[in-house]
Amino acid sequence: xxxxxxxxxxxxxxxxxxxxxxxxxxxxxxxxxxxxxxxxxxxxxxxxxxxxxxxxxxxxxxxxxxxxxxxxxxxxxxxxxxxxxxxxxxxxxxxxxxxxxxxxxxxxxxxxxxxxxxxxxxxxxxxxxxxxxxxxxxxxxxxxxxxxxxxxxxxxxxxxxxx
Amino acid sequence: xxxxxxxxxxxxxxxxxxxxxxxxxxxxxxxxxxxxxxxxxxxxxxxxxxxxxxxxxxxxxxxxxxxxxxxxxxxxxxxxxxxxxxxxxxxxxxxxxxxxxxxxxxxxxxxxxxxxxxxxxxxxxxxxxxxxxxxxxxxxxxxxxxxxxxxxxxxxxxxxxxx
DNA sequence: CGTCATTCAGTTGTGCACAATTCAGTTGTG
DNA sequence: CACAACTGAATTGTGCACAACTGAATGACG
Numbered sequence: 375x376x377x378x379x380x381x382x383x384x385x386x387x388x389x390x391x392x393x394x395x396x397x398x399x400x401x402x403x404x405x406x407x408x409x410x411x412x413x414x415x416x417x418x419x420x421x422x423x424x425x426x427x428x429x430x431x432x433x434x435x436x437x438x439x440x441x442x443x444x445x446x447x448x449x450x451x452x453x454x455x456x457x458x459x460x461x462x463x464x465x466x467x468x469x470x471x472x473x474x475x476x477x478x479x480x481x482x483x484x485x486x487x488x489x490x491x492x493x494x495x496x497x498x499x500x501x502x503x504x505x506x507x508x509x510x511x512x513x514x515x516x517x518x519x520x521x522x523x524x525x526x527x528x529x530x531x532x533x534x535x536x537x
Numbered sequence: 538x539x540x541x542x543x544x545x546x547x548x549x550x551x552x553x554x555x556x557x558x559x560x561x562x563x564x565x566x567x568x569x570x571x572x573x574x575x576x577x578x579x580x581x582x583x584x585x586x587x588x589x590x591x592x593x594x595x596x597x598x599x600x601x602x603x604x605x606x607x608x609x610x611x612x613x614x615x616x617x618x619x620x621x622x623x624x625x626x627x628x629x630x631x632x633x634x635x636x637x638x639x640x641x642x643x644x645x646x647x648x649x650x651x652x653x654x655x656x657x658x659x660x661x662x663x664x665x666x667x668x669x670x671x672x673x674x675x676x677x678x679x680x681x682x683x684x685x686x687x688x689x690x691x692x693x694x695x696x697x698x699x700x
Numbered sequence: 701c702g703t704c705a706t707t708c709a710g711t712t713g714t715g716c717a718c719a720a721t722t723c724a725g726t727t728g729t730g
Numbered sequence: 731c732a733c734a735a736c737t738g739a740a741t742t743g744t745g746c747a748c749a750a751c752t753g754a755a756t757g758a759c760g
Contacts, residue, residue, distance in 0.1 A: 384652070385587060385591075385648070387655065388655035389584065390673060391670075391672075391673045392580075393604065394680065395562055396562060396566075397677075398679050403559075403748095405683050416715065417555075418716060418717095421552065421555070421556060427548065435738060445738070446741080447718075471738045472737095473740095488548065506554055507554075513557045516564070516565075517561045519664070523661035524567050579744095597710095608708075608709050608710060609747075611709090613745080633708095633754080633756085636709060
């Protein structure tokens, strides 16, 4: 595949598609930011709280697996949640390497106030529930494919010239 | 609308949907990161270059409008592109407030090597062109709705209790 | 003509994402 | 038991997103 086989059109299309994903992500982020300001949470902090509300106490590692975030992102984020009084972090007794994240009473209580967030987000999207679910499914399929491609870096490196 | 009207299910669904968007965005980012390493570009830098390749020289302001990014993000990013020798920044003669971003020869030449990126991305997604276009359209519609909602913060603040 | 609001780029500060590294704790193997 | 390999969290450094602010240049209006 030579470069001349890929017209500028493709670059233009790429701009539209990759831009629309990052724009959508930032737009979502910005709407969540407004709604979450009341709760004193950022969007990633909200995601962490959702995981904890759903599963109760979890090791940092497990939180990271649910959200695909590593310790480099989670450690400072969890410290901020702890400083805000929403969680406690405690070294696990059975494995001293592991740190368990517990909800405080305040953290548990915040769930009540968070209940109204999703509906307001849905209202802001103007999408029907079905449509959101459909989008959700597509995005997950996309993510799975991209992850597979990223994991197999070598294959990705060669797609351009080794069929 | 009371909180008891919003069952925990909605929080669970919200987790799935908002998580899948941020996950998709990060997965895309990570695949682009691999492909763009060759070109010495990050993903946002690539977006800026796409805009410049398409439109030629532009004031910083215009670049920001194309990508919905503000000067706080663009100023340091453009400095890095300048340090890499891909663009020059020059105060506009006719309006000294404005800074025009020009492609250098090197920046223009990079376009050739960028041509192959979109196809490799598409291969990584495993999506057909039509499907990507469809996703693109949905995401844009979503972004437009979210932007409208965010812009009208007051309305958003009230959706929960003031019909 | 001078003042004042606006516009544009840049800076500062906070928070997130991620790669790379560090370090303590754990586990497997000889 | 000893030692190597691994694991989990934290730290460091780079870059992006965005809010809030600064400061210079412009333009409008009295």
